[in-house]
Amino acid sequence: MRRQGEFLTELLDVSELSLGDLFALEHDDLTITVETVLKQVARPRANLGGAGPPGRAD
Amino acid sequence: MNSVESDDAPGESAGSIKASAIFHILPEAYFAQLSRGDGSPEVIKFLWTCERSRRLLLLRAVHDDINRDSEIVAQLPTIGESWRVLGEAQAIAPDRFADLIMIPQLGSSLAYTLRRSRGGAKSTAPLHIDYGLINTLALSAAALAGLPFTTTVPLRDGCVMVPYFGMARFDGCDPWDVAEAGVNDGRISLRHGDSIVAVPADPSTDAHGWWGLRRLSFGDGPTLMVSLDDIDPLRDLADPVPPVRLSDVEVDRWAALLGDAWRILSDTQPELAESAGACVTSFVPLPSAEGWDTRSASTGDAFGAVLCSPPPDAVTLAVALAHEFMHIKLGALIHLLPLSQGGDTPCLYAPWRDDPRPLGGLIQGIYAFVGIAAFWRRYRDRAGGVERNLADFEYAYVRSQAKAGLVTARSATGVTLSGRQFLAGLDAAVAKWDSDQIPADACVLARLVADGHRAGWRIRHCDPDPEMVTALAAAWTTKSLGRIRIGQSTIRQDNSMEHWSQARLGLARRRIVSQARYLDAREEAWGAALTDGDVALFAGDTATAIKGFVVQIADDRQAVDAWTGLGLALTSDRTNVAAHALGAAILDRPEVMLATYRKIAAESETAPSPIYLARWVGAVQA
Numbered sequence: 001m002r003r004q005g006e007f008l009t010e011l012l013d014v015s016e017l018s019l020g021d022l023f024a025l026e027h028d029d030l031t032i033t034v035e036t037v038l039k040q041v042a043r044p045r046a047n048l049g050g051a052g053p054p055g056r057a058d
Numbered sequence: 059m060n061s062v063e064s065d066d067a068p069g070e071s072a073g074s075i076k077a078s079a080i081f082h083i084l085p086e087a088y089f090a091q092l093s094r095g096d097g098s099p100e101v102i103k104f105l106w107t108c109e110r111s112r113r114l115l116l117l118r119a120v121h122d123d124i125n126r127d128s129e130i131v132a133q134l135p136t137i138g139e140s141w142r143v144l145g146e147a148q149a150i151a152p153d154r155f156a157d158l159i160m161i162p163q164l165g166s167s168l169a170y171t172l173r174r175s176r177g178g179a180k181s182t183a184p185l186h187i188d189y190g191l192i193n194t195l196a197l198s199a200a201a202l203a204g205l206p207f208t209t210t211v212p213l214r215d216g217c218v219m220v221p222y223f224g225m226a227r228f229d230g231c232d233p234w235d236v237a238e239a240g241v242n243d244g245r246i247s248l249r250h251g252d253s254i255v256a257v258p259a260d261p262s263t264d265a266h267g268w269w270g271l272r273r274l275s276f277g278d279g280p281t282l283m284v285s286l287d288d289i290d291p292l293r294d295l296a297d298p299v300p301p302v303r304l305s306d307v308e309v310d311r312w313a314a315l316l317g318d319a320w321r322i323l324s325d326t327q328p329e330l331a332e333s334a335g336a337c338v339t340s341f342v343p344l345p346s347a348e349g350w351d352t353r354s355a356s357t358g359d360a361f362g363a364v365l366c367s368p369p370p371d372a373v374t375l376a377v378a379l380a381h382e383f384m385h386i387k388l389g390a391l392i393h394l395l396p397l398s399q400g401g402d403t404p405c406l407y408a409p410w411r412d413d414p415r416p417l418g419g420l421i422q423g424i425y426a427f428v429g430i431a432a433f434w435r436r437y438r439d440r441a442g443g444v445e446r447n448l449a450d451f452e453y454a455y456v457r458s459q460a461k462a463g464l465v466t467a468r469s470a471t472g473v474t475l476s477g478r479q480f481l482a483g484l485d486a487a488v489a490k491w492d493s494d495q496i497p498a499d500a501c502v503l504a505r506l507v508a509d510g511h512r513a514g515w516r517i518r519h520c521d522p523d524p525e526m527v528t529a530l531a532a533a534w535t536t537k538s539l540g541r542i543r544i545g546q547s548t549i550r551q552d553n554s555m556e557h558w559s560q561a562r563l564g565l566a567r568r569r570i571v572s573q574a575r576y577l578d579a580r581e582e583a584w585g586a587a588l589t590d591g592d593v594a595l596f597a598g599d600t601a602t603a604i605k606g607f608v609v610q611i612a613d614d615r616q617a618v619d620a621w622t623g624l625g626l627a628l629t630s631d632r633t634n635v636a637a638h639a640l641g642a643a644i645l646d647r648p649e650v651m652l653a654t655y656r657k658i659a660a661e662s663e664t665a666p667s668p669i670y671l672a673r674w675v676g677a678v679q680a
Contacts, residue, residue: 005085005086006083006084006085006086007083007084007085007089007394007395007476008081008083008084008085008560009081009082009083009084009394009395010110010394010395010396011081011082011084011108011111011112011115011393011394012080012081012082012083012115013080013081013108013111014110014111014114014115014118015107015108015110015111015113015114017143018148018149019114019117019141019144019145019148020145020272022114022117022118023118023121023141028083030118033081033115034115034118034119034122037112037115037116037119037393038119038172038176040358040393040667041116041168041169041172041173041178041359042173042176042178043178044169044173044295044357044358044359045295047355047356047357047385047389047422047426
């Protein structure tokens with residue numbers, strides 16, 4: 001979602017929470033954002049670059 | 059998260075907390091920087107904060123998994139103590155705790171554990187071996203916070219990675235086993251049976267049964283400080299791998315290469331180096347692989363980690379660092395805002411890949427190749443002689459790849475609103491490079507490789523409508539000039555990920571680097587597929603090239619690259635407008651030409667001339 005001068009992301013900001021608070025947190029948005037993260041890890045995206053001989057382009 | 063209200067002390071098990079959810083807010087100015095291919099240290103710091111949230115959410119998911127599964131709890135009876143110590147360590151030493159949980163490989167470990175428990179990864183390991191990483195994490199946290207602690211840690215083939223510190227190894231273990239572990243006075247020790255591993259005072263050094271996680275630092279201005287990770291089982295892309303301990307000689311070689319590569323990046327792209335230094339915290343040496351010169355990699359789960367196999371020189375490593383830094387930034391952005399939805403079918407042309415790619419992969423590649431082009435663009439100014447000529451070619455080639463990828467992605471279905479804005483930003487950034495002066499020779503070679511790759515991709519992965527091919531063949535046989543509509547081709551997936559494009563790319567580079575050894579290219583392993591036509595084409599002998607490819611097509615109906623070569627050769631004759639148009643038609647739809655040629659040849663005694671056939675297809679095309 002885009003607002004004036006900023007984007008509202010899909011990631012819940014728990015960056016400053018203590019583990020105790022994090023584990024006790026209950027919120028619908030937490031469930032949704034955890035589900036989003038679980039979907040991301042379910043299909044890991046690997047970035048693989050490489051160069052065949054005899055060059056240096058990836 | 060100031061809207062969370064709790065009376066519980068930090069680190070202790072809190073009661074149920076109701077919160078007003080706050081989502082990370084991405085400033086538009088940050089998005090604009092990223093969509094230009096940039097990203098200041100301030101933006102990188104923001105991404106780290108967001109990734110910290112993501113890492114904590116992964117921990118929360120693991121915590122919930124364990125609480126839901128009594129079997130795991132039964133197999134990890136001290137797990138509750140681990141959670142308690144983690145919380146206490148966070149309260150006592152918050153910065154060290156934050157550094158610990160942001161170790162890139164911990165992100166991969168948590169992701170793997172969650173993925174495997176949901177059937178997304180296969181292993182014979184009992185689940186408590188995976189979930190037991192919480193005990194090892196608590197062991198590290200306790201040591202960093204100076205807390206006394208004892209626990210059991212899981213062993214994979216007798217080894218356990220203690221995050222931040224290193225790997226303990228025991229002999230005589232079952233494939234999946236456990237060891238007792240503890241922290242006293244900040245020092246870690248582990249025991250399996252009668253074997254004891256005492257982690258040395260400097261844990262980055264080796265000791266009996268212990269491989270320390272080495273750390274390297276480079277640069278006076280922009281600095282790069284990384285762990286040199288050859289041991290963590292989750293240092294690779296998705297699944298556990300065994301340790302491959304580097305010898306001291308190998309460490310010295312990597313240190314020298316990284317130092318030189320970092321100097322190159324710092325000199326040519328100081329702003330990028332400043333940001334990359336704030337982002338990259340782990341370097342993972344990959345083993346060399348047959349058929350690859352240098353390969354590099356990264357994954358969104360391990361923010362801050364770059365993987366790379368031994369490069370031939372520091373410039374190659376600098377390119378790899380710039381390349382993977384772009385992927386890492388984009389991986390973090392995509393965690394915040396999806397740039398594409400759906401589009402999972404690999405059906406798009408990515409100029410750097412020999413196989414069809416899905417939309418998400420294409421966007422990742424575009425971003426990386428914008429970064430690579432930016433590197434060569436700046437590096438050209440530093441290089442001289444042959445090195446400069448090669449850099450000019452690389453810049454021209456990679457820039458064309460990025461631009462072609464952008465055209466495809468911007469017209470693809472499944473790009474989100476944010477994705478469209480992101481791609482538009484990249485497009486505008488790359489468009490500013492259009493006025494760059496690049497020597498004509500470099501542009502010619504880059505055009506040959508780029509156009510040949512696109513045509514080679516089409517002729518291998520695009521299936522024309524068989525009814526249309528039948529109609530074309532019938533019309534040829536009856537000499538009909540009625541109009542025939544040539545519709546879209548079907549993109550065929552390539553699960554084998556066949557590599558087929560390196561020979562002409564190698565030939566172009568050989569042409570630049572060593573004209574004296576140019577004719578030897580066909581003797582090289584990478585040049586085995588080259589023909590007389592290719593050698594003539596890249597040397598500028600268009601007439602010989604055309605003859606060579608025509609003969610090759612007549613001799614071998616499987617010679618798909620002869621068709622693309624013929625198209626390239628015809629378009630190379632700028633003085634002959636008709637020939638150029640004919641070549642362009644072949645390069646545009648080589649799969650149609652090939653399928654029609656084969657159909658006619660199979661149904662008649664003589665195969666048609668490929669040039670006449672191409673001209674005729676152009677004439678009857680509706």
